[in-house]
Structures are given as structure tokens and as C-alpha cells.
Amino acid sequence: MSNQVEFGKNNLRIYDKKFIKFISYSEIKKRTKVITDEIKRDYKGKEPVIVVILKGAIFFAAELMKNLDFPLRVETLKAKSYGNQMKSSGKVELFITCEDLEGKDIILVEDIIDTGLTISTVVKELLNYRPNSIKIATLLLKTKKFKADLKIDYCGFEIPDKFVIGFGLDFAEFGRNLKHIYILE
Numbered sequence: 001m002s003n004q005v006e007f008g009k010n011n012l013r014i015y016d017k018k019f020i021k022f023i024s025y026s027e028i029k030k031r032t033k034v035i036t037d038e039i040k041r042d043y044k045g046k047e048p049v050i051v052v053i054l055k056g057a058i059f060f061a062a063e064l065m066k067n068l069d070f071p072l073r074v075e076t077l078k079a080k081s082y083g084n085q086m087k088s089s090g091k092v093e094l095f096i097t098c099e100d101l102e103g104k105d106i107i108l109v110e111d112i113i114d115t116g117l118t119i120s121t122v123v124k125e126l127l128n129y130r131p132n133s134i135k136i137a138t139l140l141l142k143t144k145k146f147k148a149d150l151k152i153d154y155c156g157f158e159i160p161d162k163f164v165i166g167f168g169l170d171f172a173e174f175g176r177n178l179k180h181i182y183i184l185e
Contacts, residue, residue, distance in 0.1 A: 005174050012182060014174045019165055019182035023157060028139070028167060028181070029063065035137060035154045036067035039107065042135070042153075047071045048105045049131075051098060053122065054078040055176065056111035059168035060139040060156070064109065075101075079118050092121040101129035107154075111168045112140040114161070116148025123150060140164065140181075159183075 006013045010021045039048075047070070052061040054076050065074070078095040106126060113119050113136075123134055137154035144161050146152075165171050166178035175182070 007178075011185070012175070012178075014165070014171050017163075017171065018185045019171075019175075020185050021180050022159075022164060022183035023167075023181040025167070025179040028156065031156045032060070032063045032139075033067055035156065036064055038154060039064070039068065039137070040070070043070065043105065043107075046105050047073070048107050049073045049075055049098075049101060050107050050109055051075045051077060051101075051126070052109045053111070053118075056168040056170065057109045057139070059176075060111055060137075061109040064137065073104075075099075077122065079122055092118050094121065094125055096125060098126075098129065101126065101131045104131050106131045106134045108134055108136050110136065110138040112142070112164065113138045113148075113152065114142040114145040116146050116150060120148045120150060139167070140169075 004015050012019050050061060050065065050072055052058060052074065055078070075098040077098055080093045108122065108126070110119055119136060126134055135153040136150065138152055139156040141152055141155045141158050142161050143158045163171070163184040164181050165175035166181040168176050169181065170176045
């Protein structure tokens with residue numbers, strides 16, 4: 001392992017940044033179960049398309065889909081606004097490979113929403129595909145930074161304006177594989 005990265009039981013260090021455990025995997029599973037119950041109720045009798053925003057949302061999307069017991073399709077898209085920084089660049093790059101979304105009910109799955117710039121850009125682009133509906137599910141929401149004129153339909157946790165990693169979230173591509181969420185100390 002690189003001498004720049006150290007993983008401990010309740011804390012870790014990546015480069016010169018120290019992170020401490022913030023949200024446990026058991027808390028994530030419990031909250032995700034509540035969200036999937038809401039999704040089941042909202043999409044009863046429908047076949048939604050889950051659109052996962054890569055790379056970070058893959059863990060949350062997988063946890064959601066484990067609990068969904070109805071037909072659905074899965075698509076992915078890549079949205080990038082952070083790079084290897086701890087702040088958004090303010091510019092969103094999209095790489096969309098989704099097809100055949102016209103008339104479909106989309107559940108857009110994101111790992112974290114802070115200002116809302118990325119998710120707004122994604123929604124605006126997906127509307128060009130003429131879906132029937134788009135609902136947003138996010139694991140984490142930084143409510144104090146959120147400025148977008150969008151409704152977040154399913155939210156796991158509202159968190160403070162601090163940098164977090166784990167459960168799909170990364171810092172310089174490290175930490176995605178952690179099962180808990182850690183916060184910058």
C-alpha cells in the first residue's frame with residue numbers, strides 16, 4: 001500500500017487529510033431500506049429505469065436495487081465536476097450512454113449532492129430524451145450548499161458542508177471501497 005494512504009478501523013489518512021467514521025454501513029442499509037420502500041410504493045405497476053451516475057453512486061444504487069423486487073432497467077452515465085480536488089470545479093462534464101429513455105420513468109441515482117450543479121446539468125440533459133418522469137435519489141445531501149431549483153425525491157442523509165469519502169465517494173480515487181462513510185476531520 002502506498003505510504004500516502006493509511007486505512008485504520010475508525011479513521012484513515014489519504015495524503016495529508018485525516019478522515020473519521022461518520023455514517024456506518026448498518027445506518028446506510030437501514031436508511032436505504034426506507035428509501036426502497038418509498039420507491040416500491042411510488043413505482044408500483046411500473047418498470048422504471050435506474051440511471052446511475054458513475055462512479056460514486058454505484059454502491060448506493062446496488063444497495064437500492066437489492067431491495068427492489070420489480071422489473072427495472074439499469075443505465076449509467078458519468079458526470080465529473082471534482083477531478084482530484086476537494087471542491088467542485090464549477091464545470092460539469094457528462095458522458096451519456098443511455099438509450100431509449102423516451103416515455104420511461106427514470107430514477108436518477110447520485111451519491112452526493114452539494115450545490116446541485118451536477119444533478120441539474122444531468123436532469124437538463126436527460127429531459128432531451130423525453131422521459132415520462134425523472135425522480136432523484138441521493139445518498140447524501142448538503143442542504144446548506146444546495147442551490148438548485150430541483151426536488152430531491154429520495155434522500156438518505158442530510159450532512160454538513162464537510163468533505164466525505166467511502167461507500168463510493170472518493171478523494172483522489174481513494175476510499176470508494178470503504179463500506180462506511182468517513183468525514184474530513
